[in-house]
Amino acid sequence: MVNHRGIEANPAKIKALLDMKCPTSVKQCLIGKGIGKPPVACILCKQKVAGRGNQAHRIEVRTAYPLRHILHKPESSGRMLKWAVELGQFDLEYCPRAAIKGQALADFVLKFDEEVDDKAIVLEEPTSQESHQDEKKQELPHPWWILHVDGAVNNNRSGAGIVLITPEGHCLMSASHFKFNATNNDAEYEALINGLKLALEVGAVNLIVQSDSELVVNQVNGGFQARGPRTELYMRCTKRLLEKFLSAKLESVPREENSNADALAKMGS
Template sequence: MEKLTFTLVTTARKLKPYFEAHTINILTDKPLRRAINSPEAVRQMALWVIELSEFDIRYQSRSAVKGQVLADFLTEFTIIKDQRAKDTSIWRIYMDESSNKHTGGAGVVLHTPKGDKIECMIHMDFSTTTNEAEYEALIEGLDLAIAARAKSMIIYFDSQVLISQVYGSYKCKNERLKRYLEEVKGRANNLQIKLV
C-alpha cells in the first residue's frame, strides 16, 4: 500500500494545479481508501495522508471490462490480411528543430485525419548543423507517417532550404546532406507529400 500511496502523492505533486481544480476519481482494485484512512497507515504515512487530504479525491473500485467491449475493440482494430486502407484523407505533420555544436534536437507532431495527435521528441547526441537537424526531423516525421500507414500528407516545415532541396529547385552540395536527401527521397517514394 505504501508504494501505491507514494505513487498517488507523487502524481498529486506533479499535477497539483489539476488536482486542486478538479475532483479526482481513482479507479483501483486495491483497498487504497481503507489503507490511507486506517490508524496504522496514519502512523506510517502521516505526512502523505495530510498532503492528500487537501485534494478532492474519490476512490472507486474498478469494474470489470465487459466482454462485448473487448470484442468490439478487437473487431475495429484488427486488419485482415488483404484489407486495404481506403482512407485517402490527408495527414498533417509539424516539425521544428534546434542544434548547436554539441547536440541537437527536434520535435515532430503528427495529426491523423481523425484528429488524433502523435508527438515525438528526438535527441541528437552528436554534433549537428541546423540543416542536419532539419533532415533528421523530416526523416523521423516520415518514419512516423509510414508506421501509421499514412499515404497522403502535408508537412509544415520552417526550412526553405530543405524544402527547395527536396523539390530539386536548390542543389544539395554538402555530402552529408546529400545522404540525408537520399534517405528522405527513399522514404517519400510511395507517398503523396506536400512540403509547406
C-alpha cells in the same frame, strides 16, 4: 421536432398514431415508453375486443413506468383522473418490462418517416467478405495526414520535434535528442526523416509535410542544389521515404505556424 421556432410536434408521427390499426388478437401485450401511450393503447385494444362480445379479457401492460401507482393516486386530477376513470372498467395487469429488444426495434423504425425517400435504408449482402473489403478500399479515398517537423541546435546540442496529426485531429508528438554533432540543416533533415518514418509506421498513405526550413524544403523539391556529401545523403534518404507514400507534399511554412514542433525540438536539444 426542433427548429428555429422552437419545439413542435412531428406531423408525420401524429398521422401515424391516428392511422394506427386496432389490435386484432384477444391477448394483448402492450409495451409503452411514456405515461400517455399505454392508457391510450389499452383503450384502443379494449374497444376492439369489446366489439366481439361482452366477455371481458385481461390486458397485460408491460412498461418500465409505475403506471398503477400514478393512475391510482388520490390526488389525481385533470387528464390523469380522466384516464383513471376510463381505464377503471377494464381488467388491466401491469407487469415490468423484462426485455426491450422489440421496443428498440420499434423505436429505430419510428425515426424514419415513410414519406421521405432519402431516409430509406438499403441492406445489401456482399458476395464475399474479401471482395467487399477490396471494393471498399478502391472506392474510398485515403484521408490526409499532416506532419510538422523542426530541428534545433543549442550550445552544441541538437534535437528534433515531430507533430503528426491524424485525419481525425489527434496529435502524435515526439521529441528526440541527438548525441552527435549536427548543424542546423542536419537537425532539420533528421527531424524530417524521423517524421516520415513515424508516418509510415502508423499507416499514413497521403501526407502533407510542413517545415519552416526553406532550405531543406527547396532542396528536396528540387529548387536548391544540395552541397556537400552529407547533405546529399540526407536529401536522397528523404526522397526515398517520400516515394513510399501514395501522395506526399513537402511545404514551407512560417515558424509561427510550426510552433509545436519547434517547442519539441528545443526540448529535445
